[in-house]
Amino acid sequence: MTLLEVRGLGKRFGGLDAVKSVDLDVDEGRITAVIGPNGAGKSTLFNLIHGFYHPTAGTVTFRGDDITHSSPHRTVAGGIARTFQTTNLFEDSTVLENVLAGRIVRSKSTIFDAVFHTPRHRRESRVNEDKAMEALEYCGIAEHRHDLASNVPQEVQKRTAVAMALATEPELLLLDEPAGGIPEEETADFGDLIRSLPGQGVSVLLVEHKMTMIMGLADTILVLDHGQKLALGTPAEIQSNPDVIRAYLGSSTDEEN
Ligand SMILES: Nc1ncnc2c1ncn2[C@@H]1O[C@H](COP(=O)(O)OP(=O)(O)OP(=O)(O)O)[C@@H](O)[C@H]1O
Ligand SMILES: [Mg+2]
CATH class of the missing domain: 3.40.50.300 (P-loop containing nucleotide triphosphate hydrolases)
Incomplete structure (x- = not known):
């Protein structure tokens, strides 16, 4: 399809x-x-x-x-989720916090819920953390969850970007x-x-x-x-x-x- x-x-x-x-x-x-x-x-x-x-x-x-x-x-x-050519993570946040940011799009809590710690907010926070951890584990970077995004190797940053995108539950x-x-x-x-x-x-x-x-x-x-x-x-x-070979694959x- x-x-x-x-x-x-x-x-x-x-x-x-x-x-x-x-x-x-x-x-x-x-x-x-x-x-x-x-x-x-x-x-x-x-x-x-x-x-x-x-x-x-x-x-x-x-x-x-x-x-x-x-x-x-x-x-x-x-x-539809995406990652960017230039990885744009929140550098002062941890790997886990970055992936959690991907959950915002699925959140229904209002600022009222957050301020008053309503049951809905607590329930949603738990789901968001579970989904974020799931994405981190899937991308093989769970051990880096508490590291600052700016301190992890390039490959972990790239995987973090994928995990953040996956946390939005894309098709x-x-x-x-x-x-x-x-x-x-x-x-x-x-x-x-x-x-x-x-x-x-x-x-x-x-x-x-x-x-x-x-x-x-x-x-x-x-x-x-x-x-x-x-x-x-x-x-x-x-x-x-032949067009591709000429225009691209043969190039440097x-x-x-
Ligand atoms: N915001 C913009 N304003 C003006 N020109 C732009 C803008 N964004 C892209 N371009 C131009 O559009 C063309 C295509 O750019 P694009 O970034 O889509 O290429 P690309 O295939 O992704 O290249 P690369 O492999 O280098 O990432 C280029 O000539 C680029 O300079
Ligand atoms: Mg490009």
Whole structure:
């Protein structure tokens, strides 16, 4: 089943088409990847899907609902979470506090509940802590829960960002270069974490420059170049596509992180 449908999506910045006429289907239970050279429009596409930018053309539909002009908060509440290319954690907070922040979107308590410690607030706090711990354990970083986010290694920070996104209980997770900055020898474990997500009911849309990782993870790959679709297919089809080889895979951007 198609979870996310992108049709004719476009975003102009001044005279530049950062994303132009992009169509993409993200299927439930699958890992779909978006690749392309630097500046190809990958992060812009994510920002359009997630509501950080509003498109200048086209539509985004999630489970049949038009979310083209949805705000990021509503998009997350609707079941689409994301991580950012530049990991943006609350650096002065612990790993656990960061993941708990992901629960805000699922909280119904009001400020009144919090101030007066109402039963609803206490009940919700317990659920939030359980869900946050579940996400930390799933991402393999529970032992770091009391460490400051600024003090943990890059890979733990990246996993924290994934745990924070998972704590929102998404159906679709957008990962923008989740393995950026992670040493090559650690990307296999990180790839295993991503690979396990569809089995947990979380479909994945992934941007990554690390080609070995992408080819081993993705069911379908969209190749963007100058904001437009260059190719769409399975990893095998993409690897043998002459346009892709010419425009991208043969270039020096491979494995640059
Ligand atoms: N807010 C903005 N204002 C103006 N131009 C922008 C803005 N955001 C992105 N762009 C431009 O849009 C184009 C696509 O950028 P984008 O960040 O989407 O590329 P990318 O594929 O994610 O690249 P990278 O692999 O380097 O992360 C680039 O030319 C970029 O300079
Ligand atoms: Mg980017």
